[in-house]
Amino acid sequence: MRAMQEATFLILTALADGSQHGYGIITDVRDISGGRVRLRPGTLYTALDRLRADELIGVDREEVVDGRLRRYYRLTPAGTRRLADEAARLQAHAAAALTRLNLAGGTAT
Amino acid sequence: MTDQEHLERAYRRLLACYPRAFREENGPEILAVLMACARDGQRRPGPAQAADLIRGGLRMRLFPSVPRSAPTVRAAVRLMYAGAAVSTANLIVLLAVIADIKAYHAVLGHRLTTAQVSQLNTAAITVEIVYTLVPIALWLWMARKNGQGRNWARGLSTALFGLATLTLSSVFPQPVFNISFVPTVRLSFVPALAPAVLVLTWLAGAAAVWLLWRPASTAFFKPEGLAPVPPARPRSPGWPQPGQPPRSLL
Numbered sequence: 001m002r003a004m005q006e007a008t009f010l011i012l013t014a015l016a017d018g019s020q021h022g023y024g025i026i027t028d029v030r031d032i033s034g035g036r037v038r039l040r041p042g043t044l045y046t047a048l049d050r051l052r053a054d055e056l057i058g059v060d061r062e063e064v065v066d067g068r069l070r071r072y073y074r075l076t077p078a079g080t081r082r083l084a085d086e087a088a089r090l091q092a093h094a095a096a097a098l099t100r101l102n103l104a105g106g107t108a109t
Numbered sequence: 110m111t112d113q114e115h116l117e118r119a120y121r122r123l124l125a126c127y128p129r130a131f132r133e134e135n136g137p138e139i140l141a142v143l144m145a146c147a148r149d150g151q152r153r154p155g156p157a158q159a160a161d162l163i164r165g166g167l168r169m170r171l172f173p174s175v176p177r178s179a180p181t182v183r184a185a186v187r188l189m190y191a192g193a194a195v196s197t198a199n200l201i202v203l204l205a206v207i208a209d210i211k212a213y214h215a216v217l218g219h220r221l222t223t224a225q226v227s228q229l230n231t232a233a234i235t236v237e238i239v240y241t242l243v244p245i246a247l248w249l250w251m252a253r254k255n256g257q258g259r260n261w262a263r264g265l266s267t268a269l270f271g272l273a274t275l276t277l278s279s280v281f282p283q284p285v286f287n288i289s290f291v292p293t294v295r296l297s298f299v300p301a302l303a304p305a306v307l308v309l310t311w312l313a314g315a316a317a318v319w320l321l322w323r324p325a326s327t328a329f330f331k332p333e334g335l336a337p338v339p340p341a342r343p344r345s346p347g348w349p350q351p352g353q354p355p356r357s358l359l
Contacts, residue, residue: 022142040158041142042165045135053174068141 004086010037011047012056012075012083019060019074022048048073056082112152117144119153126166171249173256179329182255185320189252189266192313196245199306203241244310255321260330263321270314277311 004012007029014020014028026039039047051057056079060072075083110118120143124136143158154162172190175183247269254262320326 022138023145026142026146040161041139041146042158042161042163044142045139046165046168049131049135049169050174054177068144069137070141071138 003089004082007037007039007043008047008051009083009086009090011039011044011051012079012086015057015073015075015079016083019072021063021070021072025073051079055079112150113144113147115152116147116154120144120162123154123159123162124166126163126170128166128170131169171253173253175256176329179326181320181323181326182258182329185317185326186252186256188313188317188320189248189255192310192317193245193248193252195306195310195313196241196248200238200241200245203238258330263326263330266314266321267318270318273311273314277307 010029010032011025013032014025020028022041022044026041026044029037029039048057052059055076057073058076060074062072063070117140120140121136124132124139127136143154146158173186175186177183251262251266251269255266
């Protein structure tokens with residue numbers, strides 16, 4: 001399976017512990033990435049559309065707040081599996097990198 | 110008009126970049142997010158925000174989301190984009206040497222007599238460009254409609270491929286395009302491509318058509334005989350108008 005794009009990975013991560021609406025995903029992704037990844041709405045909804053087509057996420061519920069539509073998204077079982085696989089893959093790579101850096105007397109702590 | 114209304118109107122205009130079906134379903138929600146991201150007193154979209162919306166919209170129009178569950182259709186759609194890319198390369202060659210049409214024919218590997226060169230007028234060149242644009246448009250259109258699961262597009266792609274095959278077989282036994290600048294003889298969708306390019310695009314078309322008729326693709330094109338929109342995507346209410354009470358979502 002091909003590696004996941006960082007934005008996709010972070011969006012799925014934002015949904016991992018419960019459903020969120022679009023703006024919630026943007027702020028959550030910013031927090032998870034330590035402020036480094038700031039999703040713009042156009043990028044977010046292009047990604048959400050693709051994830052829905054691939055059935056990795058689904059619509060949880062809709063609300064209207066202050067006259068504006070809020071749609072909450074959640075992970076599907078397939079999305080949960082895909083995120084878990086990707087996280088394990090990244091973790092294995094990161095562990096290998098850190099191990100080798102330590103062996104080489106690098107700066108990794 | 111307040112700053113907020115001003116901004117909202119500008120965002121609505123930008124959202125027109127997205128395909129209508131997507132906009133009807135997601136427009137109100139994206140608008141809500143855009144407004145939530147806006148600064149106090151902001152009157153117009155920032156350039157980065159605007160560029161992001163335009164890019165997202167164009168991308169969605171050009172590359173529809175074919176589900177991962179239909180890999181054969183995804184592959185067929187990619188091949189169609191490859192066909193469009195090759196045809197675009199052909200157009201670029203044509204435009205690059207348009208001032209010296211003889212050079213264009215040298216690129217294509219055949220020679221024209223003085224009499225034939227003298228026939229080349231602006232109208233003939235325009236016809237040539239149009240004949241080069243048509244296949245690009247057809248590739249993109251077919252890629253999009255097949256990607257959306259339209260069954261008629263599958264039939265039409267196959268018919269177009271048949272037509273291209275007929276043209277190819279009629280073109281090849283003869284010296285290629287001796288008479289290519291007489292527009293009436295050019296009844297095909299295949300433009301003045303060099304033979305190698307013709308064969309490449311034909312192969313892409315053949316592979317795409319083959320993929321489109323695989324059993325796995327048929328499932329994507331005909332889910333229970335209905336339009337192939339993924340089922341779990343409820344329609345949203347229309348655009349809420351400013352000042353109008355929110356409509357019920359039920």
